[in-house]
Amino acid sequence: NAGVTQTPKFRVLKTGQSMTLLCAQDMNHEYMYWYRQDPGMGLRLIHYSVGEGTTAKGEVPDGYNVSRLKKQNFLLGLESAAPSQTSVYFCASSDAGGLYGYTFGSGTRLTVV
Amino acid sequence: AQSVTQPDIHITVSEGASLELRCNYSYGATPYLFWYVQSPGQGLQLLLKYFSGDTLVQGIKGFEAEFKRSQSSFNLRKPSVHWSDAAEYFCALLDTGRRALTFGSGTRLQVQP
Numbered sequence: 001n002a003g004v005t006q007t008p009k010f011r012v013l014k015t016g017q018s019m020t021l022l023c024a025q026d027m028n029h030e031y032m033y034w035y036r037q038d039p040g041m042g043l044r045l046i047h048y049s050v051g052e053g054t055t056a057k058g059e060v061p062d063g064y065n066v067s068r069l070k071k072q073n074f075l076l077g078l079e080s081a082a083p084s085q086t087s088v089y090f091c092a093s094s095d096a097g098g099l100y101g102y103t104f105g106s107g108t109r110l111t112v113v
Numbered sequence: 114a115q116s117v118t119q120p121d122i123h124i125t126v127s128e129g130a131s132l133e134l135r136c137n138y139s140y141g142a143t144p145y146l147f148w149y150v151q152s153p154g155q156g157l158q159l160l161l162k163y164f165s166g167d168t169l170v171q172g173i174k175g176f177e178a179e180f181k182r183s184q185s186s187f188n189l190r191k192p193s194v195h196w197s198d199a200a201e202y203f204c205a206l207l208d209t210g211r212r213a214l215t216f217g218s219g220t221r222l223q224v225q226p
Contacts, residue, residue: 004156031212040122042203042216043157050212058213090156097212099164101147104156 002026006091006105013081013112021076021108023091031094032074033102034058034066036087043090049074050097081112115140117206119217126194127225134189134220136204145207146187147214148178152200160202163187174198199224 004025013019023032030051035043035058045058047066055066063085065077074093078085088109092102118137126132138144145164149157161172168180178189187204201221205214 033213035216040218042117042119042218043214045211045213045215048211048213056211058211092157094212097209098207098214099145101149101159101162102157102214104158106156107154 004091004093004103004105006089006108008108009106010109011111013078013110015081015083015112017081018077018079019081019110020078021089021091021110023074023076023093023105024072025074025091025093025103026072027093027095027103028071029093029095029103030071031097032068033092033094034064034074034076035090035092036060037090037107038087046076046089081110083112086110086112115206115208115215117204117215117217119202119204119220121220122218123221123223125223125225128196129193132189132191132194132198132222134202134204134222136187136189136217137185138187138204138206139185140206142209144180144187145209146178146180147205147207148172148176148187148189149203149205149216150174150200151203151219157203160189194222194224196224196226198222 049068052071148160
């Protein structure tokens with residue numbers, strides 16, 4: 001089925017470890033986004049991309065890096081994980097810059113101990 | 114700065130009763146507004162969207178929302194709630210500069226038999 005695929009679905013990290021979350025979409029969307037979801041805070045934008053080779057900071061970018069080397073993939077990296085980065089991470093993609101809404105992945109639950 | 118407020122953190126309704134979830138926004142221009150639903154452990158699914166024109170918009174699963182510019186509101190309604198509607202609901206506003214969505218903090222809906 002067409003859509004947005006996130007890997008992994010679950011991960012436990014120790015403080016200071018690094019990891020990369022992968023987001024892949026097969027809808028040829030230009031725009032891709034990474035959000036984190038925390039209880040009572042809704043979804044907050046970490047980074048986004050308006051096309052292959054571009055990235056931009058969102059609302060809460062500190063401690064994260066991203067890359068969009070291929071149009072279909074958007075990677076989110078944590079260089080040195082902290083307990084404050086325990087969250088559920090969602091990737092999304094859109095056509096027309098979000099005017100018609102997003103397609104979301106199913107999320108990655110990350111715990112940093 | 115734009116913002117979205119969902120005043121109700123948690124709402125409980127009886128099955129078959131009507132439902133209204135509140136959303137207020139702050140934005141200087143014509144807003145592009147969305148409602149999403151998130152079932153437990155799932156990603157977000159688009160229910161409906163408002164761009165312009167008719168202030169009452171219809172969505173999937175029997176939901177509708179009414180845009181009221183004078184009140185800066187975009188409330189979600191359903192005439193008769195089903196047990197399967199139990200989920201978390203998010204209102205969102207498109208930042209047309211970033212082409213990214215700003216989400217409210219969400220309203221968790223519980224449905225009593």
